[in-house]
Amino acid sequence: xxxxxxxxxxxxxxxxxxxxxxxxxxxxxxxxxxxxxxxxxxxxxxxxxxxxxxxxxxxxxxxxxxxxxxxxxxxxxxxxxxxxxxxxxxxxxxxxxxxxxxxxxxxxxxxxxxxxxxxxxxxxxxxxxxxxxxxxxxxxxxxxxxxxxxxxxxxxxxxxxxxxxxxxxxxxxxxxxxxxxxxxxxxxxxxxxxxxxxxxxxxxxxxxxxxxxxxxxxxxxxxxxxxxxxxxxxxxxxxxxxxxxxxxxxxxxxxxxxxxxxxxxxxxxxxxxxxxxxxxxxxxxxxxxxxxxxxxxxxxxxxxxxxxxxxxxxxxxxxxxxxxxxxxxxxxxxxxxxxxxxxxxxxxxxxxxxxxxxxxxxxxxxxxxxxxxxxxxxxxxxxxxxxxxxxxxx
Ligand SMILES: Cc1ncc(COP(=O)(O)O)c(C=O)c1O
Numbered sequence: 001x002x003x004x005x006x007x008x009x010x011x012x013x014x015x016x017x018x019x020x021x022x023x024x025x026x027x028x029x030x031x032x033x034x035x036x037x038x039x040x041x042x043x044x045x046x047x048x049x050x051x052x053x054x055x056x057x058x059x060x061x062x063x064x065x066x067x068x069x070x071x072x073x074x075x076x077x078x079x080x081x082x083x084x085x086x087x088x089x090x091x092x093x094x095x096x097x098x099x100x101x102x103x104x105x106x107x108x109x110x111x112x113x114x115x116x117x118x119x120x121x122x123x124x125x126x127x128x129x130x131x132x133x134x135x136x137x138x139x140x141x142x143x144x145x146x147x148x149x150x151x152x153x154x155x156x157x158x159x160x161x162x163x164x165x166x167x168x169x170x171x172x173x174x175x176x177x178x179x180x181x182x183x184x185x186x187x188x189x190x191x192x193x194x195x196x197x198x199x200x201x202x203x204x205x206x207x208x209x210x211x212x213x214x215x216x217x218x219x220x221x222x223x224x225x226x227x228x229x230x231x232x233x234x235x236x237x238x239x240x241x242x243x244x245x246x247x248x249x250x251x252x253x254x255x256x257x258x259x260x261x262x263x264x265x266x267x268x269x270x271x272x273x274x275x276x277x278x279x280x281x282x283x284x285x286x287x288x289x290x291x292x293x294x295x296x297x298x299x300x301x302x303x304x305x306x307x308x309x310x311x312x313x314x315x316x317x318x319x320x321x322x323x324x325x326x327x328x329x330x331x332x333x334x335x336x337x338x339x340x341x342x343x344x345x346x347x348x349x350x351x352x353x354x355x356x357x358x359x360x361x362x363x364x365x366x367x368x369x370x371x372x373x374x375x376x377x378x379x380x381x382x383x384x385x386x387x388x389x390x391x392x393x394x
Contacts, residue, residue, distance in 0.1 A: 060138040063092040064102050065212045069220040070357070074324040075341050080349030083340050084225075085357040086217060089329070093131045095359035097286075099208040100236050101131030104197040105139060107204035116140055118193035123181035125151040126233075126286045127359060128199050133162035144187060146180040154363075174290075201294035205236035206243070213237065214244025217354050223249070226351040229256040229307070229339045230358075231287040231332055232265060235296030237356055243299045254347075257306040258339030258355075260332075263288035266308040269300070283311045283367070283377060284331040286358065312382035313338045318361065318368055319387040330364050333357040369393050 057063050068087045075083040088096035108114040120136050122128060125147040136143040143164040147155070148171035159166050167187075169180050176182075181200075188196035199205050217225060228245055232238045238257055245253040259266035260282035267276055278290040292300060317334035321327040329337070333356070340355040347353070367373045370393040374380040383391065 060092050060134050061102060064098045065091070066216060067091060069217065069354070070325075070327070072321070072325055072327075072337065072340075074320075075337065075344075079341060079344040081344035081347070082352040083337070083344055084221070084352065084354045085327075085333070085337060085340070086213065086354065087357050089333070089357055089360040091131075093127075093134045094362075095127035095131065096213075096237055096356055097127035098131040098134070099212055100199060100205040100234070101128055101135045101197075103204045103208035103211075104199060104202050105132070105135050105141070107202070107207075108195040108197065113195040114141065115193050118142070118195070119144060119188075119191055120195055120197055121146070121184045121188040121191075122197045122199060123147065123179075123184040124199065125155055128234075129159050129164065130162065132197070133159060133164050137163050144184070146184040146187070148180055158363075199236070200234045203295055203298070205234055206240040206295040206298070209237050209240025210244045211240075213356075214241045214248070217241065218245065218248050221352060221354070224352055225249075225253055225354050227254040227256065227343050227347060227353045228355070229258050229343050229353065230336045230356040231258045231260060231284070231309075231339070232263075232289055232296060233286045233332075235289065235293045237358075239296045239299040241356075242302050246302050254304040254343075255302060256339065256343055257303055258336055259306060259308045260284045260288045260314070260335055261308070261311060263308075264290055265292070265296075266306045268292065269303060269306040282314075283379070284314060284335055285364065286330075287332045287335070307339050307342055309335045309338050309342075311377070311379060315368070315374070315379045316382050316384060316387075319383050319390055322361075322390060323387050327357065328361045329357055330359045330361050331368065333359065366393060 067090045070085045070087050072083045072085055091098040105120060114120065117140065119142040120132060121144040122132055123146045129145045133143055145159050145164045146167045146169055149168035150171045151168065156166050156168060169183055170178060172178050174181065185196045188194045225245065228241060230238050242255040245255065257265055257269060262278060262280040262282045264276050264278055268274065275291065282288055314331050314335040317338045318329060318331055321329050321334060321337060336355040336358065340353045344351060344353045361368055369391055371380065371391050372394055374383070374391065
């Protein structure tokens with residue numbers, strides 16, 4: 001359906017992203033010739049990897065997707081399973097939300113809602129705003145962001161420096177007409193050539209993962225995937241990837257929702273569909289939900305189960321991934337890795353479990369690596385003693 005700029009996204013994942021045997025022959029399909037290597041100096045594995053890397057992509061949009069699928073070595077050894085993380089932090093805007101941002105904009109273009117010079121409006125305090133800021137700049141649109149005024153100045157500054165017009169508004173509940181999402185919708189309705197992209201209930205978000213994330217995972221594992229798990233914010237990633245993997249495997253891939261404290265979806269699923277009031281909170285950002293969004297609704301019935309992951313486990317995994325794997329991950333990614341480990345333990349040795357590494361820890365470092373913040377959150381003791389030397393901020 002989406003044609004513009006998605007050639008690389010919808011193309012089969014390149015050989016460089018597939019799980020490779022230890023030695024493989026360099027592919028001749030690369031756009032660039034392999035580097036010349038002196039005959040006396042046989043090519044190293046690294047040279048072969050470079051020679052089969054992707055060719056040129058078209059701008060920011062062309063660089064979205066086809067992220068590596070990273071085998072987490074320590075957790076794989078520990079569980080006797082293959083634990084694989086989709087490295088979404090490698091998207092050009094730095095998170096999994098680049099995919100959704102691109103799809104909601106392309107969807108608005110295709111539906112004739114957005115023409116050159118138009119305005120995109122969204123309610124977001126996080127990665128979707130960052131993804132949209134890049135996509136809008138790359139495609140020639142203005143971006144207006146509404147967010148609750150409880151968000152840090154750092155987030156406002158970041159979106160402004162990326163070119164967005166930012167409106168921090170009082171933090172009120174969704175059923176209040178002054179909620180930031182409703183204000184975003186009204187702003188779009190007031191303007192010509194403007195669209196409220198509505199990431200929570202616009203299913204172009206879910207479609208990004210049906211058409212890109214799911215097929216990439218299937219291709220990268222050569223169809224050898226037993227389970228998939230991740231947390232939900234809008235639900236686009238979980239729903240779309242689950243839909244694709246269920247369809248392509250004839251229902252064989254087991255899919256699990258991973259929930260942080262303060263989200264209602266684990267209890268919704270385990271109670272057979274009872275929606276309770278939200279209570280509690282989590283240190284994770286971008287995930288946790290109080291309702292079944294339109295993105296999640298069509299696929300929630302496909303799920304095989306759900307897990308709830310305590311903040312103590314997520315924060316410890318932030319530190320483990322850094323120390324053991326060299327991966328500097330945000331807390332939602334770490335929660336997903338804990339969920340993948342728990343799913344692997346439930347399935348038993350010999351299975352392949354895939355999860356999402358949503359973003360890096362860069363935007364969260366002042367909290368996740370601060371002694372004061374960890375102490376205030378009563379999480380300092382959750383960090384294993386041998387990893388506490390990473391807590392370098394006061
Ligand atoms: C850091 C992070 N992780 C996970 C998610 C959840 O992704 P989705 O909205 O597709 O459920 C988000 C969404 O904003 C996010 O910012």
